[in-house]
Amino acid sequence: MSPPLLDVEGDGQGNVSLMTSASSMESIFQKNAGLTERNYLGLSDCSSVDSSAVSGISDVKRNNLNLKATELRLGLPGSQSPERDPDADLASSESLDEKPLFPLLPSKDGICSGSQKIFVSGNKRGFSDTIDEGKWMFGSSGTDSDTSNVNVKISPGAQPAMIKDATSKVAPQEKTHATFGTNLNKVNASNPPAAKAQVVGWPPVRSFRKNILATNSKTNDEVDGKPGPGALFVKVSMDGAPYLRKVDLRSYTTYQQLSSALEKMFSCFTLGQCGSQGAPGRESLSESKLRDLLHGSEYVLTYEDKDGDWMLVGDVPWDMFIGSCKRLKIMKGSDAIGLAPRAMEKSKNRN
Amino acid sequence: MVDRVDSAGEWTQSSRFPDEVLERVLALIDSHKDRSSVSLVCKDWYNAERWSRRHVFIGNCYSVSPEIVAARFPRIRSVTLKGKPRFSDFNLVPEDWGADVQPWLSAFSTAYPFLEELRLKRMAVSDESLEFLATKFHGFKALSLLSCDGFSTDGLKAIATHCKKLTELDIQENGIDDLGGHWLSCFPESLTSLEILNFASLNSEVSFDALEKLVARCKSLRVLKVNRNISLDQLQKLLSHCPQLTELGTGTFMQELISGPVAEFKNMFSNCRNLITLSGLWDATPFYLPVIYPACASLTFLNLSYATLRSDELANLLSHCKTLRRLWLLDTVGDKGLEAVGSCCPLLEELRVFPADPFDQEILLGVTESGFVSVSRGCPKLRYVLYFCRQMTNAAVATIARNCPDFTHFRLCIMNPGQPDYLTKEPMDEAFGAIVKTCTKLQRLAISGLLTDRTFEYIGKYAKNLETLSVAFAGSSDLGMEYVLQGCQKLRKLEIRDCPFGNAALLSGLTKYESMRSLWMSACNVTMNACRVLAKERPRLNVEVMRDEEGGDDSQAHKVYVYRTVAGPRRDAPPFVLTL
Numbered sequence: 001m002s003p004p005l006l007d008v009e010g011d012g013q014g015n016v017s018l019m020t021s022a023s024s025m026e027s028i029f030q031k032n033a034g035l036t037e038r039n040y041l042g043l044s045d046c047s048s049v050d051s052s053a054v055s056g057i058s059d060v061k062r063n064n065l066n067l068k069a070t071e072l073r074l075g076l077p078g079s080q081s082p083e084r085d086p087d088a089d090l091a092s093s094e095s096l097d098e099k100p101l102f103p104l105l106p107s108k109d110g111i112c113s114g115s116q117k118i119f120v121s122g123n124k125r126g127f128s129d130t131i132d133e134g135k136w137m138f139g140s141s142g143t144d145s146d147t148s149n150v151n152v153k154i155s156p157g158a159q160p161a162m163i164k165d166a167t168s169k170v171a172p173q174e175k176t177h178a179t180f181g182t183n184l185n186k187v188n189a190s191n192p193p194a195a196k197a198q199v200v201g202w203p204p205v206r207s208f209r210k211n212i213l214a215t216n217s218k219t220n221d222e223v224d225g226k227p228g229p230g231a232l233f234v235k236v237s238m239d240g241a242p243y244l245r246k247v248d249l250r251s252y253t254t255y256q257q258l259s260s261a262l263e264k265m266f267s268c269f270t271l272g273q274c275g276s277q278g279a280p281g282r283e284s285l286s287e288s289k290l291r292d293l294l295h296g297s298e299y300v301l302t303y304e305d306k307d308g309d310w311m312l313v314g315d316v317p318w319d320m321f322i323g324s325c326k327r328l329k330i331m332k333g334s335d336a337i338g339l340a341p342r343a344m345e346k347s348k349n350r351n
Numbered sequence: 352m353v354d355r356v357d358s359a360g361e362w363t364q365s366s367r368f369p370d371e372v373l374e375r376v377l378a379l380i381d382s383h384k385d386r387s388s389v390s391l392v393c394k395d396w397y398n399a400e401r402w403s404r405r406h407v408f409i410g411n412c413y414s415v416s417p418e419i420v421a422a423r424f425p426r427i428r429s430v431t432l433k434g435k436p437r438f439s440d441f442n443l444v445p446e447d448w449g450a451d452v453q454p455w456l457s458a459f460s461t462a463y464p465f466l467e468e469l470r471l472k473r474m475a476v477s478d479e480s481l482e483f484l485a486t487k488f489h490g491f492k493a494l495s496l497l498s499c500d501g502f503s504t505d506g507l508k509a510i511a512t513h514c515k516k517l518t519e520l521d522i523q524e525n526g527i528d529d530l531g532g533h534w535l536s537c538f539p540e541s542l543t544s545l546e547i548l549n550f551a552s553l554n555s556e557v558s559f560d561a562l563e564k565l566v567a568r569c570k571s572l573r574v575l576k577v578n579r580n581i582s583l584d585q586l587q588k589l590l591s592h593c594p595q596l597t598e599l600g601t602g603t604f605m606q607e608l609i610s611g612p613v614a615e616f617k618n619m620f621s622n623c624r625n626l627i628t629l630s631g632l633w634d635a636t637p638f639y640l641p642v643i644y645p646a647c648a649s650l651t652f653l654n655l656s657y658a659t660l661r662s663d664e665l666a667n668l669l670s671h672c673k674t675l676r677r678l679w680l681l682d683t684v685g686d687k688g689l690e691a692v693g694s695c696c697p698l699l700e701e702l703r704v705f706p707a708d709p710f711d712q713e714i715l716l717g718v719t720e721s722g723f724v725s726v727s728r729g730c731p732k733l734r735y736v737l738y739f740c741r742q743m744t745n746a747a748v749a750t751i752a753r754n755c756p757d758f759t760h761f762r763l764c765i766m767n768p769g770q771p772d773y774l775t776k777e778p779m780d781e782a783f784g785a786i787v788k789t790c791t792k793l794q795r796l797a798i799s800g801l802l803t804d805r806t807f808e809y810i811g812k813y814a815k816n817l818e819t820l821s822v823a824f825a826g827s828s829d830l831g832m833e834y835v836l837q838g839c840q841k842l843r844k845l846e847i848r849d850c851p852f853g854n855a856a857l858l859s860g861l862t863k864y865e866s867m868r869s870l871w872m873s874a875c876n877v878t879m880n881a882c883r884v885l886a887k888e889r890p891r892l893n894v895e896v897m898r899d900e901e902g903g904d905d906s907q908a909h910k911v912y913v914y915r916t917v918a919g920p921r922r923d924a925p926p927f928v929l930t931l
Contacts, residue, residue: 201441201848202823203739203766205709206498208524208552209656244708 232322234303238266238330249322255314259301266330303328373399383408405429410868412450412474413893416918417458429468429493430459436871436912437821438846439473440498443873443910445897447925451475453483454923460487468493468519475499481506485513493519493547500526504534504555511537518571519547532557532580538565545569549576551600551631556580567592573625576600579633583642587619594622601631604639604658620646630654630679637664647671654679656705662687669695677701682717682739689722693729701735702726706766709739720747727754734792735760742773743800748782758790762797768824768849771801778802784809787817797821807831811838819844832856836863846871854881857911861885864892869914877908879931885913886931893920894931 232249245265252258301313305324313321313328377400380386390400406429407420420427434450436443452474459466466488476499484491491514496502504527510520511534535550535557545565550557559581566572572593577586581602590596619642620626626646635658647653650672655665656679665680665688675696680688682704692699704718720743727733733755743765752758763782771778779800787793787809794816798806802825810817811834818841826832832852835842836859844867853876864870864885879896886894897910920930 199768199849201438201443202768203706203709203764204438204441204821204823205706205739206440206524207442209705210710244711 234325234327236262236265236328236330239332239335241266247328249325254318255321258313262301262328262330299330300333301328301330370395370399370402374403378403378405381406402426406431406468409433411914411916412455413918413921414868414914414916417455417462419917421458421462425462427459427463428466429470430455430463430466431470431472432474433472434474434499436846436869437473437844438848438871438873443848445925445927446500447475448897448928449475449921449923449925451477451480451923453477453480456480456483456487464488465490467491468495470495470497471499472497473499475501476506477501478503478506478509482509482513485509490516492516492544493521495519495521495523496525497521497523498525503528504530504532504553507534508537511535512539515539515542516544517542518544520545521547521549521574522552523549524552527553529554531555535565536561540564540568543568544571546571547574548572549574549600551576551578553578554580559585563588563592569593570595572596574598574628576630577602579603579631582606583616583619583639587616590619590623595625596623597625598628598652599623599626599630600654601629601633603633604631604635604642605633606639616642618645620644624649626650628652628654630657632658634658635660635664637667640664640668643668644671648674650675652677656681656703659683659707660688661685662691666691666695672696673698675699677735679703679705681705681707683707685717686719686722686725689718690725693725693727696730698732699726699730700732702730702733703735703737704739705737706739709766717741720744723747724750724754727751731755732757734758737762737764737797739764739766741766742770743779743782744772744774745777745779745781745785746772746774748779749785752785752789756789757792758786759792760795761786761790761793762795762821763799764797765800768799769801770799778805780805780809784813787813791816793817795819798825799823800825803827804831804834807834811835814839816841818842820846822847822850824849826850826852829853829856829859833859836860842866843868845869847873847875849874851876854878857881858885861888864889864913865915867915869912871910871912872908873910875911877911879906879908882908882911883931891915891917895921895924896929896931898927898929 233246234249235244235246237244247258247261247265249258252261302310303313303321303325304310304327306326310329316324373395377386377389377396380389383406386400386404390397401424403426404424405427407424407427408431409415409420410433412432412434432452432455434452435448438444439448450473452471460483464487467490469484469491470493474496476496481502484494486509494510494514494517502525507520507522510517517538532553532555538545538561542565546569548565555578557578557580562577562581563585566575566589573596575589575593575596576598577589577600579602581589583602583604583606586601590599616639623646627650629643629646629650629652632640632643632655635655640660647668648671651674653672653675655668659681660668660683662685665684669675669691673695676698678692678696678699678701680692680703684691689704692702704722706717718738718740720740723736723738723740723743724747727750731754734757736758737760740763743763748763765779772782779798780803782800783796783798783802783806786796791813793814796810796814796817796819798821804827807826807830810820815838817839820835820839820842822845829852831850832847833856835845836856842863846869848871850872852872856875857872857877858881860870882894882896886892892913893916895912896908897912898908921928924930
């Protein structure tokens with residue numbers, strides 16, 4: 001299937017985004033407005049081959065840079081978006097700390113759970129978008145007029161392209177952007193907007209503190225997300241939760257175990273609620289209610305597979321699942337519309 | 352007191368203090384700064400001081416040579432030595448930069464064969480050096496290694512095997528090659544003198560049997576910090592042998608069978624009446640945390656920076672810790688957790704909040720300005736703060752400064768470089784302005800966020816007690832650095848990265864650098880020629896430039912490290928370090 005349009009997390013697709021001017025974006029939106037399940041990425045028959053190649057490149061880069069590129073593919077079907085040269089950009093970004101002036105300045109937004117939304121809508125069709133959450137910043141927000149190569153916007157700005165109904169929401173987007181503008185950091189005018197690449201030695205945290213979040217078995221040095229005989233850590237995010245957790249998939253053997261563990265882990269978060277500044281919502285939800293919700297229609301557990309597709313958890317055998325799962329997300333059921341059919345389609349394609 | 356000048360203007364012999372008495376008196380002075388002052392009074396005092404000194408502190412190993420130290424201080428028993436510039440902790444200094452401890456050990460083996468203590472920070476230490484230390488210094492007692500690199504657990508084996516009188520082995524956060532836990536088994540049965548054992552940062556499993564026996568026979572053990580591999584029931588066994596501990600670092604605080612009875616461990620801490628410091632607590636969950644509650648009432652330092660606690664878990668825990676003075680946390684506790692800090696810990700003097708996932712840019716929360724403000728309201732005695740956050744406002748920092756005017760160390764890291772006040776979009780100048788204006792005792796400051804020269808103007812004008820300043824991604828022009836160099840009389844360490852300060856700024860400090868320990872400037876706008884000028888004008892400074900590639904005469908100097916020295920240029924500089 002097609003590679004993700006937006007890889008905000010940067011856990012695989014370190015491709016450089018191409019920020020075109022707002023107007024061309026909008027025209028493209030219009031063209032794609034009616035498309036729901038279609039791959040409008042422009043890499044038309046975007047097969048898994050493409051996306052895995054992309055993943056391959058970016059996996060390498062990820063280790064170097066963790067570039068969270070918002071990959072905005074704006075090409076029409078049949079055209080390839082230019083600037084697919086992650087190597088040059090990422091490599092040059094790497095040495096940015098050596099440049100004397102003004103290193104990378106990401107246009108960072110200070111929002112929190114909104115980012116969870118980014119992820120969701122970043123991932124393609126089938127999702128009802130989360131624009132309503134209002135954390136979106138269209139390209140026309142003013143910071144994207146530069147066309148620097150490594151113009152990566154973590155902020156939702158790049159993402160709207162992916163969203164169906166985008167055009168109809170353009171206007172409200174602008175408004176909500178203004179409303180939530182306080183949560184978004186505008187790019188400092190005196191610093192060029194730059195890629196949100198990793199800057200050497202920043203933040204100033206000693207390396208032994210780097211991987212504290214991982215729960216770990218005694219003997220393994222945990223390795224972030226890499227499959228291997230040891231632990232297999234993937235990030236778990238949840239709509240409305242202020243931060244991600246990580247789980248070791250190899251410590252479970254069935255979906256039921258995973259589900260129980262996740263329930264415990266996220267039972268404290270109010271589901272789906274988040275304050276405008278990302279303050280954690282009231283932690284009022286009991287475990288059982290969460291379970292009900294999870295098993296009910298409100299929340300579903302989904303995962304991103306190696307191809308970058310979002311699938312419902314539970315469709316494939318457990319071993320296949322942990323072999324291909326890169327990250328997990330507990331998302332609202334409404335956001336997961338369209339996942340199931342695709343999952344089935346995909347496994348048919350595989351078989 | 353010592354000498355009196357009589358009417359003829361001559362020293363009167365009879366009123367001179369006998370040297371022995373003077374030495375006895377001066378021996379009571381511990382602070383090395385005081386001792387430096389003492390030594391400047393007159394020649395007799397200089398001599399008395401140097402003969403009575405037992406501990407020498409060398410803040411920059413290249414500022415002086417081992418031979419000079421040995422010549423001046425004949426009776427040293429304890430040495431503290433610091434090597435690499437602090438930014439080496441963040442990978443800004445290449446390996447093999449230097450700071451090798453071996454030349455020091457070689458000199459000390461003849462000058463101080465009775466050396467007892469060695470504390471190293473950011474030094475390069477090899478296994479051979481550790482073996483040398485263990486075998487050549489027969490009375491050696493205490494070794495502390497912090498942020499060092501170049502050695503492996505084999506070196507620890509040598510220490511454990513040969514140091515018959517070892518009282519302290521403190522291994523913290525080093526770039527150590529962990530080849531296994533066998534080193535611990537090398538302590539002989541005859542070793543009973545251990546008082547401090549810290550191997551919390553080592554990954555490999557040690558033999559629990561060996562550890563338990565060691566702990567059981569060392570009756571004076573007061574500090575024990577184990578690594579993550581030690582389980583809860585193993586910890587319980589250890590504690591039964593050493594209830595006298597004052598500082599404990601636990602292992603993992605989770606059992607695999609979560610449904611196991613907590614009651615088993617309920618009494619684990621009930622005998623530990625002297626515990627004032629608690630750390631470790633890896634993987635702590637609300638299920639097992641209550642085990643430590645009995646010990647909390649007397650705790651003054653709680654290090655939770657390895658425990659991914661949430662706000663409610665922290666709040667429950669802190670309600671038992673009313674006497675805390677120092678608290679280290681992960682930002683997983685969130686602002687709500689910090690509210691609990693503010694309400695439970697009125698005696699708090701030090702707070703450090705570390706980012707749980709600092710390099711993961713999709714995590715957009717953690718703690719914010721509101722958590723910091725909450726703490727400041729409840730903890731007016733705060734003097735040391737290290738705070739990593741992703742958003743901050745000028746108004747919040749101003750409030751914090753008003754609430755806590757006694758700050759001596761204020762280290763604020765807004766993790767996104769150059770990020771402005773997220774509400775007003777303005778630079779964070781006023782925030783740090785408020786700090787330096789209000790907190791007159793400020794000694795150490797680390798700034799971040801979007802900052803113009805105005806910040807530095809404030810610092811230069813108001814921060815009269817400032818000794819250490821860390822700057823990154825800040826400033827608009829040379830003026831910034833100039834303000835600081837002109838205004839901060841007591842400045843000793845200045846470290847700057849990625850700022851637009853150039854040659855004029857560098858050279859504006861020409862007359863100042865000799866009164867400072869060191870200056871670091873990387874990714875700024877300084878050229879080789881300016882560095883050469885500085886080196887030429889100030890022969891008592893070492894001006895070192897780290898080069899990535901060959902450049903022309905006036906090429907950029909990417910990393911500049913300037914420090915005062917009486918030892919002349921380094922003789923062990925690697926090829927990429929150019930001393931001008």
